[in-house]
Amino acid sequence: MARVRPMTGDDVAPAQEVWDEAFTTMRSSYGLPAAVGAGSAERTRQRIRHLLTTDAGGSWVAEDDDGKVMGLAQALVRDDLWVLSLLGVATRGQDRGTGKALLDAALGYGREVANGLILCSRDPRAARRYVRAGFHLNPSVSAWGTVDRRRLPAAPGVRPGTPDDHDFVAELDRSLRHGAHGPDLDHLLTEGCRLWVLEGRGYALARGAKPVFMAAEDEEAARDLLWACLAQARSDDVVEVSWMTAHQQWAADVALDAGLELHPAGPVMTRDMPVPCLYLPSGAYG
Ligand SMILES: CC(C)(COP(=O)(O)OP(=O)(O)OC[C@H]1O[C@@H](n2cnc3c(N)ncnc32)[C@H](O)[C@@H]1OP(=O)(O)O)[C@@H](O)C(=O)NCCC(=O)NCCS
Structure with a gap:
C-alpha cells in the first residue's frame, strides 16, 4: 500500500x-x-x-x-x-x-x-471516487476543433484587461462561484494568459484562443466574451472549450456556431453549490 x-x-x-x-x-x-x-x-x-x-x-x-x-x-x-x-x-x-x-x-x-468543485476527467475511476465522496454529478461536453473565422461576429466592447480590472473580476467570481481566483489569476497572467473584459459585465481569461475560465453578468456578455476568445485563433489552431453542462447552453451554441465539435467529457462535480450558469471553469483552478 x-x-x-x-x-x-x-x-x-x-x-x-x-x-x-x-x-x-x-x-x-x-x-x-x-x-x-x-x-x-x-x-x-x-x-x-x-x-x-x-x-x-x-x-x-x-x-x-x-x-x-x-x-x-x-x-x-x-x-x-x-x-x-x-x-x-x-x-x-x-x-x-x-x-x-x-x-x-x-x-x-x-x-x-462547504462549496466544492471538481472538473472530472474521462477516467471512470475518478468519477467513481468523486461520487463516492459525496459530489453531485453534472454531465458535460467539451468542444474542440478549428475556428471557422468566417463565422466570427463582432464582439463590440471587449477590451484587454488591466490590473485595475482585478477587483471587478474577483467580485464577479465571488458572486458566481463563491471564490475569487486571487493568486491563480496572477500566476496565469505571468505565464502568458490574457485577460479580456467587457466593462462591468464580464471577463475571460484566455490562453491564446482557449478560454481558461470566464464569467459574465448576463448571457449576451458571456457569448461576446467567448467569441472574443475564439477570435484569437489562427486558422490551424485546435481550440478547446471545456466542461459545458446543460446549464451552459449559451457556450455550446457559440462553440457550434464557431464550427467546433461537441464531445462527451468528464462530469462537472459539485458539492453544496449549483453549476454556475454564466461561468466556464478551468480544470486546474475551478
Ligand atoms: C483517477 C485516479 C487518480 C484514481 O486512482 P486509483 O489509485 O486508480 O483509485 P482507487 O484505486 O482509489 O479507486 C479506483 C476505483 O475505480 C474502480 N474502477 C477501476 N476501473 C474501473 C472502470 N473501468 N470503471 C469504473 N470503475 C473502475 C475501482 O474498483 C475503484 O473503486 P472501489 O475502490 O470502489 O473498488 C487514477 O486512476 C488516475 O490517475 N487516472 C488518470 C488521471 C485522471 O484522470 N485523474 C483524475 C483527474 S479529475
Whole structure:
C-alpha cells in the first residue's frame, strides 16, 4: 500500500512525471486528442509549484515501498470554494486504493469550506471516487476543433484587461462561484494568459484562443466574451472549450456556431453549490 504524505519542493518534478504519464495514458485510452488540453512539462511543474506555495496543506503525494513518488493530489481553497486541481496515480499503481487515500487527504484540507468543485476527467475511476465522496454529478461536453473565422461576429466592447480590472473580476467570481481566483489569476497572467473584459459585465481569461475560465453578468456578455476568445485563433489552431453542462447552453451554441465539435467529457462535480450558469471553469483552478 502506498504511503501518502505532504508534498515537498523535491516532489514537484516526479509528481509532474506521474501526472503526465497517468493523464496521457487516460486520454489516449478514451481516444481524446493528445494535443488538446496537454500543457508542457515545465508548465505543469510551474502549476504544481504554484499550488504548493499557495496551498501547501492541500498538496499531497503517494510514495511506493521504495520511496518513489507514484501519485499526487492538489486541492486549493479560495474564499468559500474548495477545488480539486490534480489527482493522479501512475498507471502501474492504479486500482489499489491510492487514489482514494490521496483524495481523502486533499478533502481534509479546507474541510470547513462547504462549496466544492471538481472538473472530472474521462477516467471512470475518478468519477467513481468523486461520487463516492459525496459530489453531485453534472454531465458535460467539451468542444474542440478549428475556428471557422468566417463565422466570427463582432464582439463590440471587449477590451484587454488591466490590473485595475482585478477587483471587478474577483467580485464577479465571488458572486458566481463563491471564490475569487486571487493568486491563480496572477500566476496565469505571468505565464502568458490574457485577460479580456467587457466593462462591468464580464471577463475571460484566455490562453491564446482557449478560454481558461470566464464569467459574465448576463448571457449576451458571456457569448461576446467567448467569441472574443475564439477570435484569437489562427486558422490551424485546435481550440478547446471545456466542461459545458446543460446549464451552459449559451457556450455550446457559440462553440457550434464557431464550427467546433461537441464531445462527451468528464462530469462537472459539485458539492453544496449549483453549476454556475454564466461561468466556464478551468480544470486546474475551478
Ligand atoms: C483517477 C485516479 C487518480 C484514481 O486512482 P486509483 O489509485 O486508480 O483509485 P482507487 O484505486 O482509489 O479507486 C479506483 C476505483 O475505480 C474502480 N474502477 C477501476 N476501473 C474501473 C472502470 N473501468 N470503471 C469504473 N470503475 C473502475 C475501482 O474498483 C475503484 O473503486 P472501489 O475502490 O470502489 O473498488 C487514477 O486512476 C488516475 O490517475 N487516472 C488518470 C488521471 C485522471 O484522470 N485523474 C483524475 C483527474 S479529475
